[in-house]
Amino acid sequence: MTLNRRNFLKSTGAGLAGIGLFSFLPEPLWAAVSENSSLPRSTPELQGIASPNLLAFIEAVEKEKLGLHSLMVVRHGKVAAEGWWAPYAPDLKHTLFSLSKSFTSTGIGLAVTEGKLKVTDKVVSFFPNDLPATVSPNLAAMRIKDLLTMTTGHDKDTIGPLVQDKSGSWARTFLALPVEHEPGTHFLYNTGATYMLSAIIQKVTNQNLLDYLTPRLLQPLGIVGADWETDPQGIATGGFGLRIKTEDIAKFGQLYLQKGVYNGQQILPAAWVEEATAYQVPNAASTTPAHEWNQGYGYQFWRSRHNSYRGDGAMGQYCLVLPEQDAVIAITSETSNMQAILNQVWDHILPGMKPAALPANAAAQKALKQKLSSLTLLPAKINSNSPVVKSISGKTFRLVDNHLKAQSISFAFTPTTCIFKLQDNQETHQITCGLNNWAMGESRMPGEPPSFVQMEPKEPKPKEKVAAFGTWQDPNTFVMTWVFNQTPHSETVTCHFEKDTVRLEFNDSVAAKAPERPKPRPTLEGRLA
Known part of the structure; x- marks a missing residue:
């Protein structure tokens, strides 16, 4: 059974479908709409x-x-x-x-x-x-x-x-x-x-x-x-x-x-x-x-x-x-x-x-x-600051050519959030990370969607709900966690800063469960503009 499910992960990847309009049939063919939509507590x-x-x-x-x-x-x-x-x-x-x-x-x-x-x-x-x-x-x-x-x-x-x-x-x-x-x-x-x-x-x-x-x-x-x-x-x-x-x-x-x-x-x-x-x-x-x-x-x-x-x-x-x-x-x-x-x-x-x-x-x-x-996926300890913040906040990093066609990224820090932006050849994508809590939003970040099934892409690609937080792993390493919380999946983005350069490594949560699945996003490297 485990093998079959792993093969499913390998051979498939999931886009999202819209809801169609249903045709009305004679009423006796189904029960009436539930008046109380919630189960009793x-x-x-x-x-x-x-x-x-x-x-x-x-x-x-x-x-x-x-x-x-x-x-x-x-x-x-x-x-x-x-x-x-x-x-x-x-x-x-x-x-x-x-x-x-x-x-x-x-x-x-x-x-x-x-x-x-x-x-x-x-x-x-x-x-x-x-x-x-x-x-x-x-x-x-x-x-x-x-x-x-x-x-x-x-x-x-x-x-x-x-x-x-x-x-x-x-x-x-x-x-x-x-x-x-x-x-x-x-x-x-x-x-x-x-x-x-x-x-x-x-x-x-x-x-x-x-x-x-x-x-x-x-x-x-x-x-x-x-x-x-x-x-x-x-x-x-x-x-x-x-x-x-x-x-x-x-x-x-x-x-x-x-x-x-x-x-x-x-x-x-x-x-x-x-x-x-x-x-x-x-x-x-x-x-x-x-x-x-x-x-x-x-x-x-x-x-x-x-x-x-x-x-x-x-x-x-x-x-x-x-x-x-x-x-x-x-x-x-x-x-x-x-x-x-x-x-x-x-x-x-x-x-x-x-x-x-x-x-x-x-x-x-x-x-x-x-x-x-009080259930949460937040880690036990979050470090919201680093001396690096002053030198990078609000500034743009130009990226080395990559298959995502991502051109530049930036980080804008406030006392409670980090606004991460990625510019590609289509639009500017933004994810806001809470520095001590979850920040909720939506995104159309380029790369494989946060799901399984690799279908023909729908245009325009729909935005996905995303919750995010960020923490400084050490003074030069900022880690963002993006949870696509209408799917089971998340992505950990590790940002390594050194002098005027940055390197972003992406680790999507499916990889631990299906290591044979292709990595959806490349490592991005950039330099301060």
Whole structure:
């Protein structure tokens, strides 16, 4: 599983797609918009969760440097604990990566419910104009169910050839690939298979997947502002690219926990929920040591230990549903060890869940509340000054030629901020760094966008939300940290000053998790003008 995700990092990189307008269908086909878009709040003990266990979980993931960005624990339909590591925040969306797959699967369930398709339908039947000259028996046999269960018969994940395709038709590229095994017999994590589910939904509904889900799923759950990356033809990528808020992830899990019911309305048939989250196929050899990636696979849902199931995404995006505890746990993060986060859930949060409400524990609740309200990714110590500031502040450094076509940079210091500017052949890009806190802004800094999938660039390139801080590592080294806080990713920019020269070294946070990924920005060198 780790290898497959690393290959996904290597072969893909993510642009951002806009939101289309959905076509209105007859009202009975979906539930009414949720009147109360927020989940109700409570305290841990009232919902039978021990506050010390929650605090222990937070302390453990921080000690292990597991890179959490947000946590929401829901029990009996109420939020018992929630927190965001600044500069991540409740009102910000977060890239889901493969957690998107579970939403795509839900779209298939809704289409099945509306009679638009069956899971036994053959994949080739939806793409008569995209088939190869010779359709192999294995390709002809492939069903929607095989896409759902990642048993298409391929030997390799197909997403690489799709995102690298120059023809403009990902479906045609998928169908042209060899299918080495009989479909339904061979599990392989295959993000291209999920894309095909999205493409099928667009074929049978004449709507982009996000537009199709909006009135049927997102609006009833009170999920607003979602966006989903698309392929060159405007088809939602399906297997990745959805961005929603942490609470939206929790609502989605609550819908499944409640067998498709939300706010008293049956949004998704209970039978589909059971089918989608059940053990459909084995996903590892029986001799594999027990962990979260050998418990079986459903319809774009993973089975987990403790009779739970989850949707999850690369670098630690989780929607964990625990039916026996009547609980949902939503987590966003950037980690290279997804199993370690789940281990901490099992070691700390699960044992703290009891069958009934617990006695009030004011001291423990206060300690937990203080911890949750002070979570931050800021380092423990920030040095906001250096004697170098006087000689460089407000002055321009001319840069040596580079492939970013960056021409000059400057640093303007105040007692509380550093305004960094980079001029290229198009415009002046600016990021403001707080010197003792996060400074929020937006930027279109040149270089690879702060995400995975290397798609054809959209013009103009959209600005990304960014939070930044700066600190003097030593008198001659200023370090900026840029957190693109609607994605899991950040960039550390180390600025070395020597006499009248500067050297900028960029280290993006994905590199530690996928060292084979190309470095997005070059080292920049400059001299005072």
